[in-house]
Amino acid sequence: MTDGVASVLESGLQAGVELPSSCRNGTCRECMCRLISGNVRYRIDWPGLSADEKAVGWFLPCVAIARSDLQIEQPLAQAR
């Protein structure tokens, strides 16, 4: 389910930052992070988030593509 562009999750792994994840297809919500600044688009039409969750900045990095530099919040992230 890729379009040749790295997801935020994949980009983090490439940069040595491991975020929690499981399904990697926008379903399980294991990877949920808060977007502090920046913009993303999604690989899928209906990522598993409610409109209210999106409105306050939650996003799913496994299916999100960065459209700008991002600042995100995920307390369980680990540097590798």
Ligand code: FES
């Ligand atoms: S890893 Fe399952 S929604 Fe992101």
